[in-house]
Amino acid sequence: MLFELRENSIDVSRKTSNSFPYHLHTHVEILVCTKGSIHAICSNQEKILFENDVMICFPNEIHAYKETVDGDAIMIIFDPNISEVILSTLNSGTYKNFIYNEEVTTLVKELLTLFQNGTNYPVIYGYLHIIFGKVLEKRECNHPMISVNAFDVAIRYISNNYTKQITLAKTSQKAGVSQEHLSRVFSEKIDGGFTNYLRMLRVEKAKKLLEFSELKIYEIMFESGFVDQRTFNRVFKSVTGMTPGEYRAYVTSKKNADCIL
Known part of the structure; x- marks a missing residue:
């Protein structure tokens, strides 16, 4: 829907604490708070993110953002079909939408710099695979499934x-x-x-x-x-x-x- 104009399979950009309405798309969206706070909603879970907090929104999960007083983040949006490894990993388990990881923050900042400098895509994709692997934390088997309302x-x-x-x-x-x-x-x-x-x-x-x-x-x-x-x-x-x-x-x-x- 809102990202259908993207020419490439991956986009990396800065985000402020602006609001954005409920929506969904077929991409994976990773948001890392780098400063202040970000108010995020994903799959009926509402969280205030602080530095080093990460939100991972998987394909077709409903999510939104609400405005906070201040906050900066880096957002990665990518098509999971760019990699068989990523696609098969997504299909093999159920993962948490919110985690804390300082190492991911460092990697995402490096990825943003590479992306803005026009670094070739094999390097970008390499970073993406590393980040993707580090943000995935499996839910417990007894984690209750969220009902569709x-x-x-x-x-x-x-x-x-x-x-x-x-x-x-x-x-x-x-x-x-x-x-x-x-x-x-x-x-x-x-x-x-x-x-x-x-x-x-x-x-x-x-x-x-x-x-x-x-x-x-x-x-x-x-x-x-x-x-x-x-x-x-x-x-x-x-x-x-x-x-x-x-x-x-x-x-x-x-x-x-x-x-x-």
């Missing part, structure tokens, strides 16, 4: 359909609960409830397209799930503080400045 079903449905004209009624039907119940659950878990969550996903999609594609703004509007230009502009500006055109100009100028440096 209506909220999880709704999030998965929305994640696969948010660019279409979905409604609370349709989503609640898919989740097997009443509209009133699902609306209440969303309001308890997400500021602004169902409607705001749907808008946030669409805006994030639009931001990616504005930055990484050459589509015209009206085309991006439709690709992101909006059907009205005025609504698109209003919602986008309420989230980012800029119109879609201003945002594209901003990210383009930032890229050009980075190239000069």
Whole structure:
């Protein structure tokens, strides 16, 4: 869903303590807190991460981030299909989503530097395998499996359909609960409830397209799930503080400045 624009099978980047709505994807996501605190949610587990704490989100696990006062992290997102070793390891056990490991922090910082310097991919992949091996801690056999609830079903449905004209009624039907119940659950878990969550996903999609594609703004509007230009502009500006055109100009100028440096 949100990472479908990535040209490569791995991405390494810095992350601040900004919020990001509930979502899922087919990649592995590793986040290492390097400073301050990061509020992370993964598979119904909610944790405040501090320095050297690690979150590992496996393919199709629902996760999100909530804003904290301060916090820095490094995020690795990669397609598990890049390696038969990684893929077979994922399929051979059940692993913890949260661990503490100082050595991983050091390795991830080195990987970020290599990635930013354009180091060739065999070296990047080598580091990835080492990090992946160190973050995996198997759950105990008697660890209770987390049941799939209506909220999880709704999030998965929305994640696969948010660019279409979905409604609370349709989503609640898919989740097997009443509209009133699902609306209440969303309001308890997400500021602004169902409607705001749907808008946030669409805006994030639009931001990616504005930055990484050459589509015209009206085309991006439709690709992101909006059907009205005025609504698109209003919602986008309420989230980012800029119109879609201003945002594209901003990210383009930032890229050009980075190239000069």
